[in-house]
Amino acid sequence: MPPEASHLGPDQYAPMPSMRGTPSHESWLAPYACSASTSGGRRQAEPPPRDRTEYQRDRDRIIHCSAFRRLEYKTQVFLNHEGDLFRTRLTHTLEVAQIARSIARALRLNEDLTEAIALAHDLGHTPFGHAGQDALGACMRGADPHGGGFEHNLQSLRVVDRLEERYAAFDGLNLCFETREGILKHCSRRNAERLGDVGARFLRGGQPSLEAQVANLADEIAYNNHDIDDGLRSGLLHLEQLEDIDFFGGHLDAVRAAYPGLGQKRLVSETIRRMISTLIADLIAQTQARIDEAQVCSPAEVRASPPLVAFSAPVREQLTRLQQFLRQALYRHPQVLHSTTKAARVLRELFTAYVDEPRLLPADHQRDRQGGQLRGIADYIAGMTDRYAIKEYRRLFSVHDWS
Structure with missing residues (x-):
């Protein structure tokens, strides 16, 4: 089974155990809002949380995971080392969560689920922003045209399903179906076919929550x-x-x-x-x-x-x-393009180096990580922060000048 595929089919999610009373703040939800007490469930059953809803548990797991902390040193538009006051992927995520909660409350939607999705939506983003994503996607397509490429939304799902290693009983964070579904904002048909129920809406049509x-x-x-x-x-x-x-x-x-x-x-x-x-x-x-x-x-x-x-x-x-x-005046500004062009070259050359010599990878990334060597390399590079990618590039290629 492909690495992104669910082990469980559409009707095989572990049902949510009944909570000891739905928290009072869910009693005012609109009928079209998602309720934690009727969630589609987790891929692996767990005892219910004592003093929080299932979506609050998802939010807390996301905030405490390693991939969330790494967002602090990942580019939004300006490379992380270019200034202390520019947004990073982490501060962007926090702003998204704040705006999303405000809208959800006004519409009587589930704030906790909305926040969890917002906090997780960029967990799989590469270093160096969209330039890094495009570079890694091109590398994956070139090395394995039939391997599904690289999509940062799909990588975010892979992070919470597979790559986080925090819990003894399961890989990933074992999040609720609704949170996982919300993370997957875009998905190619090829990859959707591998995802089971969480990818079904990209094949049959329909919307998420x-x-x-x-x-x-x-x-x-x-x-x-x-x-x-x-x-x-x-x-x-x-x-x-x-x-x-x-x-x-x-x-x-x-x-x-x-x-x-x-x-x-x-x-x-x-x-x-x-x-x-x-x-x-x-x-x-x-x-x-x-x-x-x-x-x-x-x-x-x-x-x-x-x-x-x-x-x-x-x-x-x-x-x-x-x-x-903004696309013309900022994202394609010569100074931004100068930085992102260098950044893309860094990721391309790191990818090539790891393909040519896998022993350059850390030991825990040299083994088969549920998807083969190329997917393991993509996982490693996507998980890098800007400054770690630059440090690794300098280490491998003896490059000391980033100006």
């Missing part, structure tokens, strides 16, 4: 806004450029009118704060309207419906223009 849909768009809200903040802080973006972008410019004008003479630092922070508030309010209102129109009354009906969590059409249009601007 509302909690997963909220975490997905909370991710979008977070990175669009904090990338503007980091871009301005870095000097790669300038207010004059952003003034012409309707969504940013409108809020900027409102702040200037309300607070004449405000310094740029506070001006930017207040503008971004209002942008986030606008996006959250719009998402809540539009999503509630879609839920009411669809008349969904259960998580099962949510899964059978079109996507229900969404922005209104005017806000989505403005957000799209903002994203197009």
Whole structure:
């Protein structure tokens, strides 16, 4: 069986033992929200938690795992060593979780499940951000065209299902079905076919829980806004450029009118704060309207419906223009491309070195890790932080200058 495949089929999940009373905060959930007491279960049965729900247990396991700690030293946009105040993959994750919980509470969804998904969504991300992911994906496709490549969402699932080694009774974190499903935001058909029930919706159609849909768009809200903040802080973006972008410019004008003479630092922070508030309010209102129109009354009906969590059409249009601007002005800025090009080369050369000489790998990565040597190499590289990848590159190739 392929390494990503579940050992259990769609009807083989271990049912959740009854809890000693559902915690009071779940009593006010909407009927279309996921309830921990009726979860689809874990792949391996466990005694119920004493003083928390099953989704709270998932959240706690994620926060305490090694992959979560490594997010502190993984790139969001700017490489980790380029400045102490830029977002990292960890601070991005925390911002996503905060936004997602706020939206979930307003919609009477399960905050704990939403938070767990948000906290886990980037656990499988490579060092050096999307440049690292693209480089590792190309390496895997080139070395094994039929091996499934590399997808960071799928790697996040692999981390929580297989790679974390914390518990005596099972590999991974043994998370609930709903948390695992929410982590898998994107998945190719080839890989979905290997995943059993958690990949089924990518084959037959359908949606994940509302909690997963909220975490997905909370991710979008977070990175669009904090990338503007980091871009301005870095000097790669300038207010004059952003003034012409309707969504940013409108809020900027409102702040200037309300607070004449405000310094740029506070001006930017207040503008971004209002942008986030606008996006959250719009998402809540539009999503509630879609839920009411669809008349969904259960998580099962949510899964059978079109996507229900969404922005209104005017806000989505403005957000799209903002994203197009960021793609051209920031993500493809020569200085960013200079760093990410070097970073991609580091991962490519590390991958080649480990393929050519597997004994360069640590001993526990030289053995078959449920997927063969190439998958083990991808696991090792994806788990690196930015600074560890640079350190390893220097060690193997005697390169001492990173400027």
